[in-house]
Amino acid sequence: xxxxxxxxxxxxxxxxxxxxxxxxxxxxxxxxxxxxxxxxxxxxxxxxxxxxxxxxxxxxxxxxxxxxxxxxxxxxxxxxxxxxxxxxxxxxxxxxxxxxxxxxxxxxxxxxxxxxxxxxxxxxxxxxxxxxxxxxxxxxxxxxxxxxxxxxxxxxxxxxxxxxxxxxxxxxxxxxxxxxxxxxxxxxxxxxxxxxxxxxxxxxxxxxxxxxxxxxxxxxxxxxxxxxxxxxxxxxxxxxxxxxxxxxxxxxxxxxxxxxxxxxxxxxxxxxxxxxxxxxxxxxxxxxxxxxxxxxxxxxxxxxxxxxxxxxxxxxxxxxxxxxxxxxxxxxxxxxxxxxxxxxxxxxxxxxxxxxxxxxxxxxxxxxxxxxxxxxxxxxxxxxxxxxxxxxxxxxxxxxxxxxxxxxxxxxxxxxxxxxxxxxxxxxxxxxxxxxxxxxxxxxxxxxxxxxxxxxxxxxxxxxxxxxxxxxxxxxxxxxxxxxxxxxxxxxxxxxxxxxxxxxxxxxxx
Numbered sequence: 263x264x265x266x267x268x269x270x271x272x273x274x275x276x277x278x279x280x281x282x283x284x285x286x287x288x289x290x291x292x293x294x295x296x297x298x299x300x301x302x303x304x305x306x307x308x309x310x311x312x313x314x315x316x317x318x319x320x321x322x323x324x325x326x327x328x329x330x331x332x333x334x335x336x337x338x339x340x341x342x343x344x345x346x347x348x349x350x351x352x353x354x355x356x357x358x359x360x361x362x363x364x365x366x367x368x369x370x371x372x373x374x375x376x377x378x379x380x381x382x383x384x385x386x387x388x389x390x391x392x393x394x395x396x397x398x399x400x401x402x403x404x405x406x407x408x409x410x411x412x413x414x415x416x417x418x419x420x421x422x423x424x425x426x427x428x429x430x431x432x433x434x435x436x437x438x439x440x441x442x443x444x445x446x447x448x449x450x451x452x453x454x455x456x457x458x459x460x461x462x463x464x465x466x467x468x469x470x471x472x473x474x475x476x477x478x479x480x481x482x483x484x485x486x487x488x489x490x491x492x493x494x495x496x497x498x499x500x501x502x503x504x505x506x507x508x509x510x511x512x513x514x515x516x517x518x519x520x521x522x523x524x525x526x527x528x529x530x531x532x533x534x535x536x537x538x539x540x541x542x543x544x545x546x547x548x549x550x551x552x553x554x555x556x557x558x559x560x561x562x563x564x565x566x567x568x569x570x571x572x573x574x575x576x577x578x579x580x581x582x583x584x585x586x587x588x589x590x591x592x593x594x595x596x597x598x599x600x601x602x603x604x605x606x607x608x609x610x611x612x613x614x615x616x617x618x619x620x621x622x623x624x625x626x627x628x629x630x631x632x633x634x635x636x637x638x639x640x641x642x643x644x645x646x647x648x649x650x651x652x653x654x655x656x657x658x659x660x661x662x663x664x665x666x667x668x669x670x671x672x673x674x675x676x677x678x679x680x681x682x683x684x685x686x687x688x689x690x691x692x693x694x695x696x697x698x699x700x701x702x703x704x705x706x707x708x709x710x711x712x713x714x715x716x717x718x719x720x721x722x723x724x725x726x727x728x729x730x731x732x733x734x735x736x737x738x739x740x741x742x743x744x745x746x747x748x749x750x751x752x753x754x755x756x757x758x759x760x761x762x763x764x765x766x767x768x769x770x771x772x
Contacts, residue, residue, distance in 0.1 A: 263312070266351045267341065271359045274403050277351065284311040287406035287433075289397060292317045293334040294343045297441040297449035301410045304438050306348030311407060315344045316353040316400060318360060322392025334454050353404070360399055371395045373421050374428075380511045381417050381502060381524055382535065393418055394425050401431055409433050413766055414440040414448050416522065416537055420509065423763070434759065439768040440537070446472065448536050460529035463498050467527050468536050474523060475538040482542050484523060493527070501526040501533065508539060508766060519543060519664075519680060520769065538768075544570075544665030545765050546680075547757070548673035551687035552734060553637070553722050554694030556745050556753065560687060561669040562617075563754045568667070568761065572618060573660055574610070575670035575677065576640075578653050580631035581608050581622045583643040587635070593646055603652045634710065634718075641722055644671075645729035654732075671726055674737035683761050684740035687753070691716050691723075693746045 268277055278285070286305035290298055305313045317340050324330035337354070344352050361368055373383075373390035383390055401409070409426075411419050423435055441449045447461070447468045456464065470489055478484055484505050493500055503525040505514045514521040524537035547564065551557050558574060565572035585606065586593050593599055610618045619628045630636075643649055657677050661668065668677065674684035689697075695716045710718070726734040736742060741760060745753050 263350050265345050268353045281312050284407035286311045286313045286408045287404050288315045288410045291319045292340050293336050293451040294340045295449045299347045300441050302347045305410045312350045314351045315349040320396040377421050390421050409435050411437050413437050452532050455532045463529050464534050471538045478540040499528040539766050545682040546664050546678050547667040547683045548678045548681035549669040549685045550673050554698050555687045555689045557669040557687050560753050561667050565667045571666035573666050573668035577620045578608050579640050579644045580636050581620050581627050583636050583640045584627050584631045585622050599648050641725040647731050650731050671734040672732035674740050676732045684737045686736040686740040686742045689745045
């Protein structure tokens, strides 16, 4: 594809009609650095879409006229950097193109107060309104499939995600973690203004945030006053330093697994921001839903793609049910059952095909627990108080350090109520029966006619939803996904998109 530079807004539509491709959009204000390069190269490597970089210094984002005038302008170098790192086109409009005089069609937007009144919004009055206005204008001109943004400006990222939802824009936001320079400070176009001494100050500020993150990983505590005291001793001018919930920007709570430590300081005339995410454990995805909704297949694929542990809780209940039948255990006798459970070991082991095998007391039961005989009894076994308490405790032990995706019928409500992402995966009875019928791994299901299979699924649903202990219900904060008419990969991609929207990319960096 021929690389092009577009300077007029009226040329954008013509260009868009002739490329015959979806667009990845990377908005910038120029003076490109390695952080921008990472955005452009990530977009290039993500897919086969056309990559468009915009270079526009938005006057609405500046509350200080001198700051606007002093903003570094390196257009020739920016063009070279963009094209050499994956841009197919560069959009360089003028102020008059973006904000034509007397054009009543320009929509000047307000950022949501709940997100814009904290942190940078305390002193940069109107800044985020200007960000929303220009991005909305650019998105409507370009109509991209994906919008690539950096997590360095985390508050701005949250506000733009809100904008996309609020204005019902058909664009996916892709983010990359904060990119840092050789000395640990976040890459910024404003770093060019720093003197050697000022750079030392911002380096000290960033190192204190990173050190606080290390301490938090061990102690699960943060001491803001101590950090402020250290910064003040270096005569660093602190604009703010806050410990907040990463999505609401309200004060962090004790129960928050992921929180945000964010600050802004002034070095001479330059204002710089930095942040780190504090995490008590790695994230957890909880996937609940009725039998046959595709949970196991979807969960395995998600675990593989996100490099998370796959916790098949259903297999644990099936394994226990298998043992009950195998050993002719009378599970109605509570005292005997409690003693028996103490001596049971259920573990997962990866096999040579990169799948998990299930072992009960060192015996592999992976294939045997998928029979219709087990399916017909597992709901009754799983409704027994002692059984659930035993296995829920085992599951929680596995999930103590997080980093897993679990599926079952009470994962989001009982086992991991504080999971970062909860999904309720469901499908119609007709769809589930067809899937079970076509499942080559379930020989019993293939031998049963479709009508009988539907009745069995209805019975299983009723038993799961009406048991006294941990019934199958959708958690209040779970996102329901009906899988009828969707491929497995489409469902997996949808859940991964939801995960990426909730979990900062920076938390994946070790």
